[in-house]
Amino acid sequence: MTDAIKRDVENAEFFTEQDIRIFSFDTRQSTRLHTFAEELAAIGGPQAPGAKSKASLAATELKSSFSKDQCQLLAAYSNGLVCALIFEGLQKITDGSPPNELPDLTSLENRYDVLCLAARNQILLKLVDNSSFAYDMDNEGKLVRLVANFKGGGLVKINAEPDINELSSHSGLALGPHTEAPYWCAVNAKDGHSPSPSSLILSALWNPSLEPTRVIPLPPLLEKIGVSHCLALTTGNFQFTRSDSFVSGKGEDGRNVSILEFDDKVGFAARFNSYRFSVNDNASNFVKTAYAALCQGVSEATPVEYTLTQASAMVINNVRSLHCRDVIKDNRRVLVRIFGLSKFSSPVVISEDPLLLQG
Ligand SMILES: [Fe+2]
Secondary structure, three states: OOOOEEOOOOOHHHOOOEEEEEEEOOHHHHHHHHHHHHHHHHOOOOOOOOHHHHHHHHHHHHHOOOOHHHHHHHHHHHOOOEEEEEEEOOOOOOOOOOOOOOOOHHHHHOOHHHHHHHHHHHHHHHHOOOEEEEEOOEHHHOOEEEEOOOOOOOOOOOOOOOOOOOOOOOOOOOEEEEOOOOOOOOOEOEOOEOOOOOEEEEEEEEOOOOOOEEEEEHHHHHHHHOHHHHHHOOOOOEEEOOOOOEOOOOOOOEEEEOOEEEEOOOEEEEOOEOOOEEEOOOOOHHHHHHHHHHHHHHHHOOOEEEOOOOOEEEEEEOOOEEEEEOOOOOOOOEEEEEEEEOOOOEOOEEEOOOOEEOO
């Protein structure tokens, strides 16, 4: 636990911008949440038609048991003021320790404990007014993504370790600081592309070596690089390469995007990936200098580290923080991830239930 994580709700009456906060469930609340998660898992989890409204109802009912301080903390995240919110005091889903070897992706996806964790994540996202969704061109169009070393690149080789490891959450490679793709826009749809995820939520099925998730809040970093550089980062002078998690044949590289944008509803919103973004060759020296300052600021930033278990979950505000991780050391580590869409985002909707967006 670092000093950057604030456990109590200070000055709740005057909630201003915060970096990383902790929301603690009491026993009664976490028992209730667990029951709702099990009910949702029983119908098939977040991917099942009807899960969306069930998660909403569960969130509404849970909120009625929260204190004023708890409600204010949720509202602060919902309003875009918090960089990451950690939920603690959650019930463990299973007592079982991981098997000696990581099961394959399909059998993991269908496990009841995974569906429970995914369902719980969907309800937790709804507590901060985020709707679970998938993009058509990413993660095979599925809402739930399992983050684990299925494709090699970790510290310890897997069976059938490939020669080239894809740079995605399905490999074991270290991932440098990034926000989640796609990177065309951050809040409002643009040219047929939905915005980046507003949030991602992560919990751990297994994390036997207690490997942390790292978050870099952007407000202090942007303050450090200064206003002129930030202004230069709002220009459309940047490009990015296609993500390895995209469906084969779909998704593409992008050109002429900005890194920062001002939005009336959320203030600033960012898109950045330290291993996919670059500055256009023909950009001005002002822009190139600003980009170098950003990259240096990111490389010098000290990430906040948090070790996820079944008893916790972390929702990361994807437009005001970067996240990253070290190389996977224990190949049995499995995180359960879902993307969330905030009340401020306007996407291109392909289907409503489950929510599928055009990426
Ligand atoms: Fe990521």
